[in-house]
Amino acid sequence: FRNNLEGLKNAELIMYASQMAVLLQAGIPLLTALGTIQENASQRAKYILAQIAGEIKSGKNYSEALGKFPGVFPGFFIGLMEVGEAGGMLAPMHERIAGYLQHNKDLKNKVLYASIYPLFVLGATLIGIYFILTIAFPKIADTYNKNNVELPILTQLMLDLSDFLLNYWYFPLAGLVLLVFVFFSMRLQEYSPIKKWLDRLVLKIPFYGPFLQSVFISRFSYNVGLLLKSGLPLLKGLEMTKNIINNLVLKGYINEIMSSVHQGEGITSYIKKNKFFPPILVSMIKTGEEAGSLAEMTIKASHYYDQEVEDRLKKFTALVEPIMILCAAGLVFLVLLAFYLPMFNMFKVISGH
Numbered sequence: 615f616r617n618n619l620e621g622l623k624n625a626e627l628i629m630y631a632s633q634m635a636v637l638l639q640a641g642i643p644l645l646t647a648l649g650t651i652q653e654n655a656s657q658r659a660k661y662i663l664a665q666i667a668g669e670i671k672s673g674k675n676y677s678e679a680l681g682k683f684p685g686v687f688p689g690f691f692i693g694l695m696e697v698g699e700a701g702g703m704l705a706p707m708h709e710r711i712a713g714y715l716q717h718n719k720d721l722k723n724k725v726l727y728a729s730i731y732p733l734f735v736l737g738a739t740l741i742g743i744y745f746i747l748t749i750a751f752p753k754i755a756d757t758y759n760k761n762n763v764e765l766p767i768l769t770q771l772m773l774d775l776s777d778f779l780l781n782y783w784y785f786p787l788a789g790l791v792l793l794v795f796v797f798f799s800m801r802l803q804e805y806s807p808i809k810k811w812l813d814r815l816v817l818k819i820p821f822y823g824p825f826l827q828s829v830f831i832s833r834f835s836y837n838v839g840l841l842l843k844s845g846l847p848l849l850k851g852l853e854m855t856k857n858i859i860n861n862l863v864l865k866g867y868i869n870e871i872m873s874s875v876h877q878g879e880g881i882t883s884y885i886k887k888n889k890f891f892p893p894i895l896v897s898m899i900k901t902g903e904e905a906g907s908l909a910e911m912t913i914k915a916s917h918y919y920d921q922e923v924e925d926r927l928k929k930f931t932a933l934v935e936p937i938m939i940l941c942a943a944g945l946v947f948l949v950l951l952a953f954y955l956p957m958f959n960m961f962k963v964i965s966g967h
Contacts, residue, residue, distance in 0.1 A: 624719050626659055627686075631712035638705035644676060662686055675699055690714065690837070693854050697845050707844060714840055717916075721829050724927050728825055732934050739942040743949055744779065744786070751776040751953065758956050765956050772952040810862040817863060821933060825926045830864055831895055832919035839912035848908070849875055867891075881908075894918070 630651060637647035645667055652663040662683055669679035677695040680687045691711050698707030755773050758765060765773070779786065817823045834855060841851030849872060856868040867890060874884035882900040885891035895915055902911025 624715065626656065627691075628712055628715045628719065630655075630659070631691075631708045631715060635705050635708035635712060638708065644704070645670060676704065689857055690841075690854050693841070693846065693850070694844055701845060710840055710844060714836070717836055717920075718833065721833055721923065724923060725826070725829055728822065728927055728930055731931070732938055735938040735942055739945055743945055746949055746953070747772065747776040748779050752780070754953060766952070768948070769952040769956050772949060813861045813863045817861075821930050825923070825930050827890065828919050828922045828926050830859070830861070831891070832916050832923055833859075834864075834868075835895070835912045835919060836916035839909050839916060842909035843913070848881075 633651050634647055637650060638644070642650070648663050648667045648670075652660050652667075655663060665682065666676075666679045669682060670676060677692050677699055680692050680695055694707045694711050695704065698704040751772060755776070758769075817826060837855040837858070838848075838851050841854060842848060846854070852868055852872045852875065856865055856872070859865055859868065867888060870888070871881055871884050875881060880903050882896060882903055885899065886896045898911045898915045898918075899908065902908035905911075
């Protein structure tokens with residue numbers, strides 16, 4: 615997911631929206647509320663809030679002032695403030711945006727946990743094995759050679775791997791650079807064939823792909839429901855939702871949904887043909903469209919898939935954790951076995967002498 619909060623931390627923006635909601639609900643004027651929040655804000659936030667206040671004093675609307683900082687306030691935030699100004703509902707709009715940002719933060723943390731934990735375990739294991747092979751193995755190999763110890767196939771393979779890592783160290787380095795390139799390619803915002811291929815691939819990873827699917831559906835439903843509930847037209851809400859999604863495959867799905875809506879066929883017409891969207895979501899959105907309560911049904915769908923995200927995360931962790939431990943233990947066992955097997959032969963050689 616794309617992070618637009620370049621100037622302020624996510625937590626700061628959530629706090630700002632929450633404080634503005636409370637102050638405005640208490641009847642405090644907008645400029646006074648900005649000044650109050652500014653007193654206890656960080657230096658960066660103080661500067662931004664002072665600039666916003668200055669724009670408002672010069673005659674700009676609040677949403678126009680926020681628009682001067684696109685790297686700080688997402689289009690989602692500014693769009694809701696436009697609606698809030700038009701309807702005299704700035705306080706509830708700040709409350710809703712705070713809820714949206716918190717919901718987004720919770721989902722992002724779950725994705726990070728599901729992504730980082732397996733990589734951390736695997737990375738730590740590979741680093742440990744690398745140091746064993748490049749530091750310990752060459753020394754023990756000299757001892758075996760001096761005693762004319764016959765090496766088992768496994769040990770010889772590990773020694774060959776050790777020599778490779780020592781003499782061709784730039785290959786592992788190139789692999790690391792490639793991984794970094796792949797990581798940044800997946801974060802590119804513009805269209806890219808490589809990025810689209812990676813975005814499609816990540817959705818097909820066993821267990822992790824379905825988890826991301828639930829995260830996307832939860833976020834998609836929540837965003838659409840929140841925007842509709844706030845008074846934005848459906849197409850505008852879909853456009854804003856598309857702009858905060860970083861996966862090009864998912865962007866394409868939203869484009870197709872927008873095309874279906876534009877042609878007067880509604881959301882259901884497209885998502886029931888796309889197997890990415892589960893039948894439960896199709897049923898809920900169809901009910902919402904037919905009953906004229908799409909905002910309420912999409913919010914309910916979001917709550918349902920929030921729980922599914924939790925369930926999938928627990929299942930994913932419960933499955934991946936033992937697999938990663940077994941893989942790590944297996945790799946370490948192989949290396950240690952290759953390390954110690956020749957010792958039995960060496961003891962025989964020493965005993966013979």
